[in-house]
Amino acid sequence: MKIAVIGTGYVGLVAGTCFAENGNQVICVDFNPEKVASLRNGKLPIYEPGLDEMVQRNVLAGRLAFTTSTSDAVSASAVIFIAVGTPQDEDGSADLSYVLGAARDIGIAMNEPKIVVDKSTVPVGTAELVAKAIRSVTPHAVSVVSNPEFLKEGNAIDDFLKPDRVVIGTDDDEARKVLVDLYSPFVRTGKPILCMDTRSAEMTKYAANALLATKISFINEIANLCERVGADVAKVREGIGSDVRIGPHFLFPGIGYGGSCFPKDVSALGRASRDAGYKFRILEAVQDANEHQKGVILEKVTTVFGQDLSGLTFAIWGLAFKPKTDDMREAPSLTIIRGLLARGAKVVGHDPEAMKEARRILGDSIRLVDSNYEACTGADALLVLTEWSTYQRPDFDTIKRLLKNPVVFDGRNIYSPERMRASGFTYHSIGRSPV
Numbered sequence: 001m002k003i004a005v006i007g008t009g010y011v012g013l014v015a016g017t018c019f020a021e022n023g024n025q026v027i028c029v030d031f032n033p034e035k036v037a038s039l040r041n042g043k044l045p046i047y048e049p050g051l052d053e054m055v056q057r058n059v060l061a062g063r064l065a066f067t068t069s070t071s072d073a074v075s076a077s078a079v080i081f082i083a084v085g086t087p088q089d090e091d092g093s094a095d096l097s098y099v100l101g102a103a104r105d106i107g108i109a110m111n112e113p114k115i116v117v118d119k120s121t122v123p124v125g126t127a128e129l130v131a132k133a134i135r136s137v138t139p140h141a142v143s144v145v146s147n148p149e150f151l152k153e154g155n156a157i158d159d160f161l162k163p164d165r166v167v168i169g170t171d172d173d174e175a176r177k178v179l180v181d182l183y184s185p186f187v188r189t190g191k192p193i194l195c196m197d198t199r200s201a202e203m204t205k206y207a208a209n210a211l212l213a214t215k216i217s218f219i220n221e222i223a224n225l226c227e228r229v230g231a232d233v234a235k236v237r238e239g240i241g242s243d244v245r246i247g248p249h250f251l252f253p254g255i256g257y258g259g260s261c262f263p264k265d266v267s268a269l270g271r272a273s274r275d276a277g278y279k280f281r282i283l284e285a286v287q288d289a290n291e292h293q294k295g296v297i298l299e300k301v302t303t304v305f306g307q308d309l310s311g312l313t314f315a316i317w318g319l320a321f322k323p324k325t326d327d328m329r330e331a332p333s334l335t336i337i338r339g340l341l342a343r344g345a346k347v348v349g350h351d352p353e354a355m356k357e358a359r360r361i362l363g364d365s366i367r368l369v370d371s372n373y374e375a376c377t378g379a380d381a382l383l384v385l386t387e388w389s390t391y392q393r394p395d396f397d398t399i400k401r402l403l404k405n406p407v408v409f410d411g412r413n414i415y416s417p418e419r420m421r422a423s424g425f426t427y428h429s430i431g432r433s434p435v
């Protein structure tokens with residue numbers, strides 16, 4: 001199948017590459033010329049495990065190409081995916097300007113009937129707006145399908161190649177057949193392709209992200225309460241997670257959700273709900289709980305060191321919003337770092353992949369070092385903010401020797417309190433009593 005993918009971010013690049021991996025002919029478009037130049041030179045603009053090799057392999061095989069020209073890509077393709085960003089607008093809604101801009105560019109380039117597939121996360125009713133934008137500039141027939149994406153950064157290739165489900169929203173039988181055919185190699189293990197109307201497909205994506213965010217906020221609230229009543233959230237998590245109606249997934253307490261999706265999608269669903277005249281009470285509480293959670297570590301730091309942190313230095317392990325990505329959009333680390341700096345502290349940070357991104361966002365406000373141990377040298381305490389696997393089994397003797405005080409704030413509960421106590425640390429984590 002000849003496919004164009006508009007937008008080569010975390011979703012577009014992964015989708016395009018995985019479609020090419022299955023033997024399709026794919027052209028990926030981005031209007032950012034630097035991104036395209038870098039991709040053409042074999043350099044990926046993002047970090048995603050395994051993606052680099054897969055891109056090279058498919059480019060070499062002649063199945064994957066990159067361009068800044070929507071026109072070239074559209075005229076050569078039968079199916080065009082829109083995978084551009086839908087950031088949060090000032091009023092909390094999803095900013096559709098990139099999606100509708102891409103739709104217009106597609107319409108202008110259309111030389112025959114096409115199937116346009118919306119993979120960006122968009123509010124209910126957007127497929128109709130996309131169709132309208134395209135039809136306003138072309139006489140050719142277009143079928144607009146909603147096909148939300150559920151991949152997770154850090155595991156994107158696996159998620160795309162082996163999805164839990166594929167959602168296809170359309171009322172057009174022909175378009176549905178084409179999409180089912182395209183996705184059938186990805187669901188050979190029996191996972192479902194769920195066909196529905198476009199509005200339900202669009203809502204499915206927001207409902208999924210909102211429910212996942214709710215689980216995180218819920219366990220964070222339980223964790224905060226555990227601390228106050230002397231319970232251990234790790235035990236409670238096991239206790240509830242073994243109930244099949246609840247399940248063990250997505251119940252890890254921490255420092256609040258971040259990233260490029262949950263914050264903006266929860267906000268956009270809330271906004272859409274208000275626009276529809278409905279007060280979505282749970283969503284408001286989820287957002288409120290998450291904002292609070294981003295401040296929990298800071299509260300623990302100020303309880304130990306006082307409100308004025310001037311003259312103190314804090315080592316931070318983990319800047320990305322989660323492991324195995326360099327993405328720092330809405331990362332809780334940013335709120336925490338800014339909170340430390342605002343109280344006069346100095347911050348030394350390390351991350352296995354997000355150093356470049358951290359430099360871009362934080363400039364010279366913090367010192368970034370190449371080794372996580374170096375970050376500890378002379379620091380007053382260590383804060384662990386992302387659960388990268390390289391941080392899971394560190395050399396505690398070295399950390400203790402390098403830190404001024406053996407104090408660790410663990411925002412991800414990756415260490416055992418007993419072990420930390422035995423190693424002579426003062427250890428603060430989430431939802432467990434300090435040791």
Ligand SMILES: NC(=O)c1ccc[n+]([C@@H]2O[C@H](COP(=O)([O-])OP(=O)(O)OC[C@H]3O[C@@H](n4cnc5c(N)ncnc54)[C@H](O)[C@@H]3O)[C@@H](O)[C@H]2O)c1
Pocket residue numbers: 006007008009010011012029030031032035070083084085086098099101102105119120121122149150151152153260261
């Ligand atoms: N990142 C994720 O984990 C994830 C998962 C599922 C769904 N989504 C959704 O997928 C969409 C894309 O997310 P992302 O993280 O890949 O975004 P991103 O910001 O990483 O990438 C978007 C890309 O689109 C390009 N672009 C924007 N408008 C364009 C246009 N008119 N023509 C050509 N290129 C254009 C930008 O230059 C950018 O490279 C969003 O709606 C997001 O909510 C993201």
